Amino acid sequence: MAVPFFTGVREYQRKKGLFDKAMEEVLLRGDYILGRDVSALEEEVEAYLDVPYAVGLASGSDALLLGLHALGVGPGDEVITSPFTFFASVSAITRLGAVPVFADIDPETFNLDPVRAAEKISPKTKAILPVHLFTQTAEMGPLLSLAEQNGLALLEDAAEAFGMSYRSRKAGTLGDIGIFSFYPTKTLGAYGDAGMAVTHSEELAQRLRSLRRHGESRRYFHSEVGYNSRLDTLQAAVLRVKLQTIDEDIQARAAIASSYNTGLNNIQEIRLPVIKPECDPVYYVYSLITSYRDDLKSYLDEKEIGNAIYYPLPLHLQECFSFLGYSEGDFPVAEQTARSILALPIFPDMTGEETEAVIEAIRTFFNTLG
Numbered sequence: 514m515a516v517p518f519f520t521g522v523r524e525y526q527r528k529k530g531l532f533d534k535a536m537e538e539v540l541l542r543g544d545y546i547l548g549r550d551v552s553a554l555e556e557e558v559e560a561y562l563d564v565p566y567a568v569g570l571a572s573g574s575d576a577l578l579l580g581l582h583a584l585g586v587g588p589g590d591e592v593i594t595s596p597f598t599f600f601a602s603v604s605a606i607t608r609l610g611a612v613p614v615f616a617d618i619d620p621e622t623f624n625l626d627p628v629r630a631a632e633k634i635s636p637k638t639k640a641i642l643p644v645h646l647f648t649q650t651a652e653m654g655p656l657l658s659l660a661e662q663n664g665l666a667l668l669e670d671a672a673e674a675f676g677m678s679y680r681s682r683k684a685g686t687l688g689d690i691g692i693f694s695f696y697p698t699k700t701l702g703a704y705g706d707a708g709m710a711v712t713h714s715e716e717l718a719q720r721l722r723s724l725r726r727h728g729e730s731r732r733y734f735h736s737e738v739g740y741n742s743r744l745d746t747l748q749a750a751v752l753r754v755k756l757q758t759i760d761e762d763i764q765a766r767a768a769i770a771s772s773y774n775t776g777l778n779n780i781q782e783i784r785l786p787v788i789k790p791e792c793d794p795v796y797y798v799y800s801l802i803t804s805y806r807d808d809l810k811s812y813l814d815e816k817e818i819g820n821a822i823y824y825p826l827p828l829h830l831q832e833c834f835s836f837l838g839y840s841e842g843d844f845p846v847a848e849q850t851a852r853s854i855l856a857l858p859i860f861p862d863m864t865g866e867e868t869e870a871v872i873e874a875i876r877t878f879f880n881t882l883g
């Protein structure tokens with residue numbers, strides 16, 4: 514049985530009436546840019562996350578860029594972050610002329626290791642940028658203390674973390690600014706690009722609102738050079754429909770993760786996700802670790818069972834960042850993780866038969882290893 518890694522089409526078909534109506538209302542109102550649904554979504558996300566300010570932006574990548582810009586990160590500043598993340602966490606730093614300073618990750622959670630991060634503080638450090646990968650937040654307690662003790666800004670890359678919590682507080686609301694991606698595969702996913710930044714600071718929220726409109730203070734008057742980075746109204750309308758059932762969708766992901774945990778539990782050659790006690794997880798991605806990764810991947814590809822490698826090459830080894838002067842061996846945990854990690858399909862509309870087919874295929878692969 515072929516199993517897609519992800520499809521958004523089933524959800525659309527299931528709730529076609531709601532999605533069509535939401536999009537049609539935008540088209541009939543004609544408020545395409547920063548329309549009613551954008552401010553309504555911002556308010557609904559503020560309520561869901563329990564945070565006073567949410568600012569809709571064009572993508573998670575832009576949210577990182579505008580977030581760092583709003584925090585005053587600029588040329589020569591150092592920003593401590595993880596080498597094991599999606600490209601945009603780091604390109605946002607270099608695009609502002611700042612310098613990414615990597616610290617290795619925790620081998621169990623794949624998130625920035627606070628002890629390693631502390632070792633990287635220098636007089637040039639301006640901010641810490643932890644990334645909440647796959648299922649759970651980084652260890653925010655120690656990271657927030659580190660930022661506070663050293664007078665640093667903290668931006669949470671919560672692009673993957675919608676709905677996750679750390680000590681009962683929602684991901685994205687713990688630092689100075691938290692950013693989200695609503696890329697279609699995400700737990701809260703649009704039908705195109707979309708993103709958001711959230712903050713407790715009215716001043717930062719105002720700056721973000723200005724930055725997304727070319728730095729305008731009022732129409733055609735610019736207090737600084739900003740960006741064109743508005744959350745599209747049609748996407749906001751789609752996201753509002755999806756936000757209504759987000760907790761059920763998170764629950765559906767947890768049920769699939771639980772089936773994987775049970776079905777794959779006794780295979781010696783793989784390590785299943787490990788969740789820290791402070792974290793309430795959301796299974797945006799279900800990744801396992803195995804030294805047979807490449808062979809398992811080929812086997813699943815052959816059986817048309819969706820899978821993905823997040824991420825095959827850590828950021829310190831990317832060609833475009835060679836000017837930073839890092840080399841192989843600098844971050845052994847990130848490098849080893851990149852060689853052995855594999856993500857399985859997980860999305861709310863996945864069927865029980867599909868989940869079983871994934872488990873069966875993996876069990877067969879390891880049984881035939883001999």
Ligand SMILES: Cc1ncc(COP(=O)(O)O)c(C=O)c1O
Nearest residue numbers: 572573574599601672694695696
């Ligand atoms: C950790 C992380 N940061 C940033 C992004 C960028 O978000 P977007 O694709 O919406 O630009 C993503 C998702 O793609 C991500 O997973």
